[in-house]
Amino acid sequence: MSRMPLSTERRVYPRRVGYDPTRPRPGLERTAYALFFTALWVMVVLAYGVVPSVFRHYGWMKTPLGFAAFAAIEAVLAFLLASLVALILIVVLRKYLGKVQERVGPMHYGPAGAFQTVFDALKLLAKEDFAPKRADWLIFRLAPAIVFVSAFLLMVAIPVAPGWLIADLDVGLLYIVAVSTLGAYGVVLGGLSQGNKWGLLGAFRAGAQLVSYEVPLAIALLSVGVFAGSLRFTEIVEQQYGLWNVVPLFLSFVVYLVASIAELKSTPFDLPEAESEIIAGYNTEYSGMSFAFFFLAEFVELFLLPGFMVLLFFGGWHGPLFGLDPQSFAAGLLQSLYFLVKVAVWIWIFLWIRATLPRFRDDQLMDLAWKGLLPLSLAGLMVAALLRIFLEVV
């Protein structure tokens, strides 16, 4: 008979990387999270400010080769930005939910768990990307790509400061309506193709929810377009210099807020991936990098939908400029910072709502979309049109 090891001999502690959670250093933790925000700012400045400005200044975009180079560089930068956004938002979400639920959240990897997502991503990379035998292989592999591409395409349309944007679309509002529908595609296809009942149920719920909430969302967006008299983001933001759109278009703002939370599939609208009911819904069978793509897209949207909200209702990059020329580079830096801070505040409010409300029931969800939000959004559209006529007459 072997002897039990003495308790003093086998004191196995969890691994920790460079940071001892028993001796918290609040200064270091705040520095880590501030560095995250700075990195995000730098990436945004690079992707939206420096590279497009350089290409436009030298006129490289006119040649096919220059355009191809621009597209390639922007694709890489946008992918890095998307990864950074997901990296930050995931750990911020986990820390915030932890605090709300009187836990501590991640704490072992990096100061206050700041690098937790990096290690999670490494784990997902190393995992086997498994496809079930009964899955429709082609569509099963296509679905995460479609979801990610839809989030990725939305990043192109977003301006962060005057003249700081990748593509100045004159139909920007319609473009985001069109592209955000693509996300629903990936979700429905992913759930449908995996040959799993939970996936199928999740796909049902996701399809119904996303298609339903797309309608009030689009109408709320278009009411902003009607009020501004343009579908171009830069013009909509310029038009808000007197008064932010949130005051005259309050109805549309409320509709956009609710519908965008539903588009994000976060609580109280997380029926497509309700863990307590249908495992993980449409991504039940996904593992490894495919799962990571779903996750990445979700958190990029958590950055983009508040971003569009800030652009459309909260004056985008407006803020005190201290006498700088609005077109100069320094003013661009400042204005993109204002934009990011506003977006950060709205992300916090989204997370706050997510931490508070319980989940809707299926029929309540549909009731809210078709009987509540759709009439409200139409009323918002009428208000916008009337205000527009009133402003033109006066």
Added chain:
Amino acid sequence: MSVLGFAVLAGLVLAGALVAVLSENIVHAAVALAFTFFFVAGLYVLLGSPLLAVIQFAVNAAAIPILTLFIIMTTQSRRVRPAAGVFYLVAGVLAVVFLAGLWAYLGAPQEAFQPLGPEGLGVRLLTVTLLPFEVASVLLLLAMVGAVVLARRREA
């Protein structure tokens, strides 16, 4: 450049349409149809009308196939092939119609083509083509009322 783009996009449109028609798997067919519409939107971009491209994207490529997928999912339907005779008959009639249209188009005098922006399209819809626009909206309203009547729960 644009010729090359047209060739690539047209090839992709044809390939997508062929898969949509010939695929045995109905989900594959629906997805191929959606891709075909995407590439058609790309053709609109090449023609210099991003507005039309985005509308094509939003309505034909995104909204309609997703409802199709939803119907497939709800009814768990399989692809039913018509008899070979019917298949060839329909294909022949469509080919004749297409060729006739092409012949009529090539025979007509070519006009300078100027795509409309969002504002121009809106003004045109509500002035020159107001009647067809209203007729179309009444038709859609009728369809919606019909759908509501069909979907209404019958009282026992």
Added chain:
Amino acid sequence: MSLFAEVWEAVKAVATGLETVHKRVRQPPATEFYPYKKPEIPPVSVQFLALIQNEDGSDRCVACLQCERVCPSQVITIERKRNPEGKGFVLERFDLDFVNCMYCANCVEACPVSAIVTVGAFEHAVYDVNLLKADKAYLDHLGREAKIWYSPKFGVEMRTPEGKIVKAPPEMQPGGLAELLKEAEGGEGA
């Protein structure tokens, strides 16, 4: 009009919820920082079993086999021999299979001399199942390491820093605090 009242009620309810959640953010976490800060186990709780030795190092156990007899899982194996110097028995072997033990503590209740007791040590997860089969040396080791233990016959006992085994003060005994309170009340009344 009732629609607006309903909407107003909903908005108020959501606002209340948001306020409640926001208050929680400032509160310290309710969770324990476990592997770094050990929780304090109450003295009367069945976490693990141990054999207690007397202050001079001799076994308390008299090898009466009561525990072996009452054990519902039959995980205790005792071998004994006659004491060559006097009356009674001495232990040769005392094995306890913690894999199959169900921690009912019947053995603790049955022990006439409070040799087998419940202790608060609880970190016994190991990678090899065979390591959970304890022998007498290990059970003795657990008893020597324990600062405080419990048995129904003697109540809560504790080891002083000098190595003396004493009975714990009444407020640490099961029900002791209530009795103390009762006494105090009675004293006031008289």
